Amino acid sequence: MNDSTINTLATSTVSDRFIRYVQVDTQSDPSSQTYPSTEKQKNLGRLLASELLAMGITDAHMDDYGYVYATIPATSDKKVPTICFCSHMDTSPDSSGTDVKPIVHRNYQGDDLVLPDDPSVIIKYDEHPDLSNQLGNDIITASGTTLLGADDKAGIAEIMTAAELLMAHPEIKHGTIKILFTPDEEIGRGVDRVDLAKLGADFAYTVDGETAGSIEDETFSADGVTVTINGISVHPGFAKGKLQSAVKIASEIVSKLPQERLSPESTSGRAGFVHPVSINGGVEQVTLDFIVRDFIDENLQAHEQELEDIVKAAIARYPGCTYQFRVSEQYRNMKQVLDSHPQIMEIGLEAIRRAGMQPLRRSIRGGTDGSRLSFMGLPCPNIFAGGHAFHGRQEWVTIQDMEKAIRTILHITLLWEERS
Numbered sequence: 001m002n003d004s005t006i007n008t009l010a011t012s013t014v015s016d017r018f019i020r021y022v023q024v025d026t027q028s029d030p031s032s033q034t035y036p037s038t039e040k041q042k043n044l045g046r047l048l049a050s051e052l053l054a055m056g057i058t059d060a061h062m063d064d065y066g067y068v069y070a071t072i073p074a075t076s077d078k079k080v081p082t083i084c085f086c087s088h089m090d091t092s093p094d095s096s097g098t099d100v101k102p103i104v105h106r107n108y109q110g111d112d113l114v115l116p117d118d119p120s121v122i123i124k125y126d127e128h129p130d131l132s133n134q135l136g137n138d139i140i141t142a143s144g145t146t147l148l149g150a151d152d153k154a155g156i157a158e159i160m161t162a163a164e165l166l167m168a169h170p171e172i173k174h175g176t177i178k179i180l181f182t183p184d185e186e187i188g189r190g191v192d193r194v195d196l197a198k199l200g201a202d203f204a205y206t207v208d209g210e211t212a213g214s215i216e217d218e219t220f221s222a223d224g225v226t227v228t229i230n231g232i233s234v235h236p237g238f239a240k241g242k243l244q245s246a247v248k249i250a251s252e253i254v255s256k257l258p259q260e261r262l263s264p265e266s267t268s269g270r271a272g273f274v275h276p277v278s279i280n281g282g283v284e285q286v287t288l289d290f291i292v293r294d295f296i297d298e299n300l301q302a303h304e305q306e307l308e309d310i311v312k313a314a315i316a317r318y319p320g321c322t323y324q325f326r327v328s329e330q331y332r333n334m335k336q337v338l339d340s341h342p343q344i345m346e347i348g349l350e351a352i353r354r355a356g357m358q359p360l361r362r363s364i365r366g367g368t369d370g371s372r373l374s375f376m377g378l379p380c381p382n383i384f385a386g387g388h389a390f391h392g393r394q395e396w397v398t399i400q401d402m403e404k405a406i407r408t409i410l411h412i413t414l415l416w417e418e419r420s
Contacts, residue, residue, distance in 0.1 A: 012163075014401045014406060016141065018104045018157035021047075022149035027097040028090035028187045034185035036066040036090070044089045044156075048181055051160065055167045057179075065183070065193040072166050072177035079163045080175025080420040084201035085162070085409060086369055086380070087155030087208055088185030091147060092391040100332050101143035104399075108139050113396075128396075130211055130388055131409060137398040148395035149385030151218035155207035156181060158385060158402055162409040171272055174413040175420065181202070182369055188330060190369040196378055201343050205412065206370040211400040213357035215348045216382040218335040219364045219371045220272070221297050225290040227253070227311055228297055228324040233284035234346030244318045246286040250279055252314045253288065262303060270363070274303050295333055295363065331367045334381070337374040344379055347419070351411035352383075383408060 024044040029037040036042065045062040052060030052070045062068035065090070065177040074080065091097040105113060112130070113123040121144040122313060125131050138167040166172055178201045185208075209216055231246030254276055260266050264273045272294025280287050292303050308325050315323050338344060345361075352359040370380035386401030 011241055014157050014161040015104070015138070015140070017160055018150075018154060018397075018402065019264040021153040021284075022100045022102050022142075025097045025100070026090050026149075026342045027093060028184045030093055030187040035189070037187060037189065038090075040388045041089050041131070041183045042066050045181065045183070048089075048156065048160065048295060051114065052163065052179070053302040055164050057167065058161065060179075063195070067183065067194060068181035069195075069199060070137060070163070070179040072163055072174075072179070074174065074176045075170045076173040076175055076417045076420075078175070078361060078417060078420045080417050081180060081202040082176045082200060083413065083416055084178035084180055084199060084204035084378070084380075086157045086182065086204055086206045086373070087152045087159055087385070088152075088182045088190050089156065090183050090186050091149045091150065091153075092186045094391040095393060097146065097147055097149060100146045100149055102148065103141050103143055105139040105141065105269050105299055108134050108137055108398075108406060110135055110258065113139065115141060116146065118393070123389070123396055124234045128394075130386060133212075134398050134400075137397050137400040139398050141396045142393060144393060148387075148397070150209045150395050150397040151242035151390040152185070152385060154387045154397050154402055154405070155385035158405040158409060161292075162406050165406070165414065170409070172414065174417045177413055178204075185369050191372045191376065194373075196376060199378075201378060203341065204370065204373060204378050204380040205344075205348065206368045206373075206380055206382045207385050207405060208368050208370075209364075209382050210386070210388060210390075211360060212384055212386055212404045213352050214360040214362050214384045215345070216293065216362045216364045217338045217353060218343050219331070219333055220293040220295060221300055221333045222303065222330040222367055223292045223300050224322075224328045224330050225292055225307060226326045226328070227288040227290070228243075228326075229253075229281075229288070229315070230322045231284055231286070231318070232320055233282075239309050243283070244321050245283045246321070247283055248279060249314055249318055250281075250286040250288055253311055254279070258311045262306070272299050283369075291330075292369070295366070297332065330339065331371040332375055332381075334371045334374040337379050338381055341379045343419070344355060345381055347412055347415045348381060348383060351408050351415055354411040354415075355407035357404060
């Protein structure tokens with residue numbers, strides 16, 4: 001089957017699927033101790049499993065933890081590596097995912113998009129560089145009071161549409177294809193309970209990126225740091241010379257963090273950062289949570305040492321007060337694994353070319369399920385899903401970019417078969 005036939009097949013029902021999926025509230029909850037963190041994520045998992053079964057994928061199911069697994073049988077007689085496509089079902093806790101009202105803006109002509117349910121939410125042409133590539137395309141947004149959920153229901157809709165096409169067209173030669181939809185990616189637990197033995201894939205691609213044509217083989221390495229400050233609590237009416245407030249110590253630590261460097265507000269490119277994400281407690285004890293990010297593992301240790309030096313300097317001014325400094329590994333730069341499997345990226349790049357785009361090889365200032373999957377033994381770069389302005393009410397995606405992602409997925413399956 002030639003490239004033009006594949007590219008024609010990929011103009012199908014992805015927008016209908018996407019609109020259906022974003023209306024299912026799947027927001028995850030970092031404070032929850034359950035798995036998945038919110039039971040409502042399973043509502044989408046059940047829907048996806050039922051739709052996969054309706055396509056004729058006989059083993060499609062959702063497990064007790066909310067993971068959806070499915071297998072598209074091989075149509076080739078060759079021995080082809082088993083490839084998995086993966087996206088996450090949850091949406092970010094940063095913005096509401098309840099009662100999402102998707103709006104399709106047809107034939108976009110470069111205007112600012114004012115969202116009707118909150119006219120203060122405006123997607124401005126000058127503030128979203130990729131809008132210049134969308135003239136004449138059909139943009140989907142939310143209505144202004146919620147995020148859209150393109151992160152990552154665009155990826156889900158694209159994988160589902162590609163699966164339907166592969167099942168309907170057995171003349172497309174490919175090896176065994178696995179599908180994996182995960183919960184709780186947005187809160188860093190997306191692969192905590194995944195069963196890789198059951199999945200049975202050799203290599204994978206997450207479909208969770210941004211700009212059409214982009215493919216990413218490098219992420220931040222990431223640690224979390226928890227600093228506990230132990231103060232001395234005394235009745236404030238009798239506190240002179242005795243009270244040492246953990247709240248004030250914590251405030252001093254945050255105020256001493258670098259502003260012009262080592263901060264997400266002032267860094268870009270390959271520069272890492274230390275970012276305070278929460279403060280909890282009172283006069284006697286305060287807990288500060290930080291995330292630490294860099295592309296180079298050794299730099300994480302340097303950033304953490306700088307942070308601890310700030311903590312020590314603050315504590316030194318308060319005799320009798322103590323602190324604990326706890327570092328926990330979150331994920332590591334997947335490039336460390338992917339460089340040992342260059343064919344995964346080579347096929348991804350060629351698939352994007354065959355789908356009619358110039359590949360954009362990028363690094364992610366963040367992480368994906370693919371980061372941890374790679375270190376768990378399933379090498380997994382990230383390809384674009386087409387969404388923009390993730391985690392907020394200005395989130396958007398175009399139907400045309402979702403169709404490009406479907407073409408890319410189909411070409412990846414073809415290329416693995418061709419080169420086997």
